[in-house]
Amino acid sequence: MTAILEMRGITKTFPGVKALSNVNLTVNEGEIHGVVGENGAGKSTLMKVLSGVYPHGSYEGEIRFRGKECHFKDIRQSEELGIIIIHQELALVPLLSIAENIFLGNEQATGGLIDWPLTYGKTRKVLDKVGLRESPDTLITNIGVGKQQLVEIAKALSKDVKLLILDEPTASLNESDSDALLDLLLEFKRQGISSILISHKLNEISKVCDEITVIRDGASIETLDCRNEAISEDRIIKGMVGREMADRYPSREPKIGEPVLEIKDWVVHHHEHSDRQVVKGVNFTVRKGEVVGISGLMGAGRTELAMSIFGQSYGQRISGQALMHGKPVDLSSIHKALANGLAYVTEDRKQLGLVLEEDIIKNITLSNLEGVSKNSIIDDIKELRVANDYRRKLNIRSPNVFQKTVNLSGGNQQKVVLSKWLFSNPELLMLDEPTRGIDVGAKYEIYSIINEMVNEGKAVLMISSEMPELLGMCDRIYVMNAGRFVGEFPGAEATQEKIMRAIMRAEGH
Structure with a gap:
């Protein structure tokens, strides 16, 4: 096997912190190479060194790409060689079209004038490669997060990518969009494109990667070969945290009391399109000492529901009744929601x-x-x-x-x-995707904090796209689809199959 990339002895120091210490990474031609580690382990810092975000001279060590030593002064120089990085926070301009975003900074121009037929023609070609059927003149703001991720990848393909680096590419995607993206990476591999995949979703890493490099506390610990034998998630976790994690979810003996929050006939209209309902007559209860989950696909209305309850921070023409400890409360502003004992941890930190x-x-x-x-x-x-x-x-x-x-x-x-x-x-803490983009060690710490809260008699409402998380943490789970609650299961009886069946049954109506 021929190495497309070799990073040797990479050391990077910030004031008071050694972020990377003698890190080594080798990526072979035409392979998908996973990079895993806890939050703060140094994964993103290493990729910024590689892509020129941190220029040569600001770190120690050597980078060789296709056998030649590289001294990148900026990201443009690494892109010229075909090293393209897609960051976790997408770098698209919402009010520009797909075509304008793909060729932003790389405009297809003749004599200082943009050649629009050429731009649209090239855009269609790269959109075909990533399986996007959208028109090149569609605005980014009008497509979902999953499709925006594909636009980012199309943008990379327009620059003749040789090594594609994806930093948490599926963190904001639902399961079907995530699967489609992983299939796309496998297709790129068949075409000879090398990829580096950084992800906390270890099932995805195990599924597509040929090799996995584990980084812990700024140092490269080991590289695991997945080609000859399947590498289990537990084995990866052991390398990441330096110990076995027998149980991903801390145990808790539920002590559930009287209702803390009751929501009745809750209706919310879209914040811009007042004729469109995004929450449609929802009813639910969260009790003292209870963790209640809300499951559903992206766009089901879960975030809109939580934000509308928390001081009407989303939506308009909101109606319905909210009760705290059996008494009606006014939640019409964030100040009033806080005064009544509510708190909301947003999905967009x-x-x-x-x-x-x-x-x-x-x-x-x-x-x-x-x-x-x-x-x-x-x-x-x-x-x-x-x-x-x-x-x-x-x-x-x-x-x-x-x-x-x-x-x-x-x-x-x-x-x-x-x-x-x-x-x-707070008496009730609403958590919206509380562990998105977070490693297993930090997740366990956050789960322990949730358990401490409910053991003290507080209540927790948890929205999550990760079904194992809801199944591992919740006493009850509501299922939401298209603005309605379409199912409710006790935690002990809930399964991924039952939740998906409730969603699909609702889709059929």
């Missing part, structure tokens, strides 16, 4: 959950400034103590609480968001 340019302290105390104030003046000592307490309790990995949240890994950012809402001392 970067855009809606955090002030990225602020430090950990400011983010943790933001939802409950009264808790660190006296006479409307913030007590800096108390604020520091609170932030340090949550940093310790939730095991937030950072040099200190003065670290900017933008510089934390995804899992540690999620722990900061959780800390913020836990500090507001």
Whole structure:
């Protein structure tokens, strides 16, 4: 086998932190190579070194591509050789068309004028390769996340990709879109294109990868060969966390009490198109000491439901009744929702959950400034103590609480968001995709925090696209489809098959 990429002795240091320490990675021609590790292990940093985001001279070590040593000054130089990286946060311009996005910065122009027939013709060719039937002039804002991911890949193909790097490509996708993307990677492999796949979904890594490199605490631990024998998820986890994880979900003895939140006949209209209902007469109850899950496909209305309950932060023409402890409550603003004991951890931590340019302290105390104030003046000592307490309790990995949240890994950012809402001392915590893009070790820590909350008599409502997560954590599971609840199962009786059957039955009506 011929190596297309060799990275040797890569060491990268940030102020106060050694992000990478003597990392080695070899990727062979025409293979899919998995890179796994816990949040903060250094995976994304390594890919930024490779793609020129961190230029030559800012790290130690050697990069060889197709046998030649490379000194990339920026991302453009790596792209010229066919090394294309697709980041977890898609870099598309919503109000430009598919064609404009694909050739943005690489315009098909003659004499300074864009050749639109040529642009559309080339766009159709790369869209065919990724299986997208959309018109090249369709706006990005009008297609779903799964199709946007395919546009990103089409964009890579337009640059004559030799090595495609995908960082958590299925984190925001439903199961069918994820499967389609993995099939596409296998097709690229048949065409001789090499890929690096970074993912926390270990079943996907096991399914498509030829080799898997494990990175732990900034060092490359081992490379596993999947061609001769199947590598189990447990074996990968052992390499990632340095120990066996016999049980992915911490055990809990449920002690369920009276209803905390009841929602009756809840109707929500689209935030822009007022004639379109996105939540259609939903009823549900969450009790004290209970974890209730909401399952459903992307677009079922789960996030819209949660956000509309949390201070009407989504939607218009909202109707229905909300009761806390059996008494009607006004949840018409976020301030009122908080005052009534609700908190909501958004699925989009970067855009809606955090002030990225602020430090950990400011983010943790933001939802409950009264808790660190006296006479409307913030007590800096108390604020520091609170932030340090949550940093310790939730095991937030950072040099200190003065670290900017933008510089934390995804899992540690999620722990900061959780800390913020836990500090507001809610009676009911709504969690929307609480472990998206997070490794198994950090997931276990977050599950343990959820269990602690409900053991204290609080209630949790969990929205998740990962069915094993709902089955492993929830006492009851509601199934949502097209804005309605179409099924309800006790946790002990729920299975993936029953949930999918409820969704499919509803689809048939």
